[in-house]
Amino acid sequence: MIDLFDRIYKDKGPLGKWAKQAEGYFIFPKLEGQISNRMQFNGKEVLTWSINDYLGLANHPEVRKADAQAAADFGMAYPMGARMMSGHTKYHEQLERELAAFVHKEAAYLLNFGYQGMVSTIDALVSRNDVIVYDADAHACIIDGVRLHHGKRFTYQHNDIESFEKNLKRAAKLTEETGGGILVITEGVFGMRGEQGKLKEIIAYKEKYNFRILVDDAHGFGTLGKTGAGAGEEQGVQDGIDVYFGTFAKSMAGIGGFVAGDREVIQYLQYNLRSQIFAKSLPMPMVIGALKRLDMIRTMPELKDKLWENVNALQNGLKEKGFNIGSTNTCVTPVYLEGEIPEAMAMVHDLRENYRIFCSIVVYPVIPKGMILLRLIPTAAHTLKDVEETISAFSSIREKLATGVYKKVAASMM
Ligand SMILES: Cc1ncc(COP(=O)(O)O)c(C=O)c1O
Secondary structure, eight states, X not given: OOOTTHHHHHOOHXXXXXXXXXXXXTBSOOEESSSSSEEEETTEEEEEOOOOOTTSOTTOHHHHHHHHXXXXXXTTTOSOSOTTTTOOOHHHHHHHHHHHHHTTOSEEEEESOHHHHHHHHHHHHOOTTOEEEEETTOOHHHHHHHHTOSSOEEEEXXXXXXXXXXXXXXXXXXXXXXXXXXXXXXXXXXXXXXXXXXXXXXXXGGGTSOOEEEEEOXXXXXXXXSSXXXXXXXXXXXXXXXXXXXXXXXXXXXXXXXXXXXXXXXXXXXXXXXXXXXXOOOOHHHHHHHHHHHHHHHHOHHHHHHHHHHHHHHHHHHHHTTXXXXXXOSSOEEEEEEOOHHHHHHHHHHHHHTSOEEOEEEOTTTSOTTEEEEEEOOOTTOOHHHHHHHHHHHHHHHHHHXXXXXXXXXXXHO
């Protein structure tokens, strides 16, 4: 009989296998100092483009003050226990009311973590006879939620409406046999490539097919739409979203999240979300801190305006210089280059050490072989000077990539 750990000793997994070459630098890097456009990496100041603090709230003095005051007033432990048992407070309820109003829904329910919350929401919304239809590029939390489903599921090609309808038809046929319903799941914004989910087109199919839609708007909340209510508001179809999901990990610069929808559905989730029933409630500083952040998002539109000034300057500037930024229509700014993984590592090393620019790097298998994706997340804390500096650095590294400089560096390190 083999030892259970034999496989673990041999196979470190798709990311773990890179640990030796990449740990501490490309994987598990340590960004230090106050969260801002400039932080410390490896003892040097770098211009940071890898933090989802879209509205620049993470280190805003008013936010820091509210967080510190809440921690002083309540400590980090209060309330103890799950919401249902002993972890419920009027502040949790207030935050839920305010979030619901902000995303134009009747009710909302808090989640301790976006990821677990989404897994649990999917689990709670469907039963064995129901069929899930979801975008093939969905975030891991959607994929893992779908994995809990005992019934059938169909994926459609990413943002491909023809493929969506084809799979919706299959689902509709199947539910005639099972007697179940259909849950469609997409993201409001696909966080890697920055494309919005085609909510308007998908929701239009509700006239023809009977389904409910759950939208993961982690990157849309606070950044898209006139009031910041997200991708549904941006596309004019917020009412058509049956269950709206947002996280506090991005625009809200905190931790936790929420689901919002019709009162009866949210009430059902309150009693059936296993990630909340069997886990401790969000600590008070997170709740009070979230109330402060939400208030600032609502009353300080200049934060979103500054974010978009930076987004537009960065994306237009990159396009003018001939960079391929794909089809982003959100703040997420991917820059696609061509090269193999060792060259990509040499290039990012150069970018960090010599140009002092820190951004995320994505390679195969997340994107096709031979492609390199450098992902930039502009925030309200960036300046137009940061943008200029970055475009100039990118032009320089692109030139080096094209002339084989990084290939040589990579070969010499082998
Ligand atoms: C699209 C998307 N959904 C869900 C999550 C998970 O949210 P959280 O970090 O709150 O667990 C993330 C990442 O943060 C995300 O990018």
